[in-house]
Amino acid sequence: MKKVFLISGLLLIFSCKKDIEHKVSDLGSKVKSHSLDIDNNLNSVDRIKQEYSSVSSKLLAKKLDSVGFEYECEEMSGNVVYYSEKGKLKVVKHFQADSHFSSTETYFVNDGKPYFIFQDETVWSFDGGLPDKPETKDEVKEKRYYIVDNQAIQCLEKEYTLKSNSSNNPKSENIPNKEMKNCSIVELQKSFDILMKNKGRRSDGKCL
Template sequence: MKYAIIALLLLFTTACENQEKQKEDVLTEIPTTPPSKSVEGEIPLKIQSLGDVKQAYEKTNLDITHNRYTSSSFTYNCNGERGGTVTYYLNDNKLRLIEHAYNEYSHNEAVDRYYVLNNQPYFIFYKHTTWQFDGEAEEEEGATKDDISEKRYYLINNSLTECLEKKYTTRSTGKATDPDGIGNKTVSCPPVNELLEDFTKLYENKDTRGKLECL
């Protein structure tokens, strides 16, 4: 009887140890960084913090990636000097994003994105590119380089709360540049009315279709 009890105790102890080990193995598989709320949550009803900006921004990008929004667009060409496409993304007839992709002459191109909630922008992203022939690439004729500037503007109640900038150069030859490896720098914010003036112009054309001469 004594040996039977000891055997049962040993069996119980082994089972407990195995259970604890399994629990530890499971815990090691859980990521230390929690998943973004925007992936599982919804766009906030109102932007009140930088956290709300991030959540709404990520959720909008996710929905667009999965084709959950409807879209409409128009194009324009202003005397061959500047031309582009303006695209509006909507969710349940609510405007979520305005994307303005355009070029000026042949060496400048840009993409401006206005993330919108309650018909007001809460995050603005500019990516402007100027390209030219790369005089430093002696080994390959016709090599080019792109000088790229990215700007990020965070707004709460139509007031700028943070402004960031990133500049880098990519080349058609040599080692590729990883933009994600370059940090953003905090910069002085421009007058908010300048940003809202461009946004308002695009917003007022949200029902435009087809092709225009000048925007």
């Protein structure tokens, strides 16, 4: 009889121990999961930069799925490309140009909303040279918008000139950013909303 009680006691202790280990394991998993959720919150410029860098690497390596279309609108032509990973939209890229102007807006997206926008505008003009070999210059303006909860928390810009006859043109990475006086994404948000309305479009055509 003593052996029966002893065996029953040991089984009870073993069962309790396993139950405690299981609960501790579950708690650890929940804590880890919660930590990952916190890490993935794009609530600061540094965190946005990390996510932007990760997605940009995949974009350059052509690891994202893409669909898009081209359009013509009066004197402006353009194209839109939507980049996704496992069915989740990651980037929307919109290029448009006319005879002397081009612009590229790249929206980095999380849960259907932009958290970073890179805008690159170029205006080109003739800059001397010969009639049969004209020289040109590009006035480039880059803008970077860091966004949290649909509000821009930091806006940076840089400007530089590229000349066709120069062998020592400035490089974007060497130009310092300046804080923008008007840190607003209202117009860009309107453009993004239009692009999202056209997300299912696959055929080329007129305007957006």
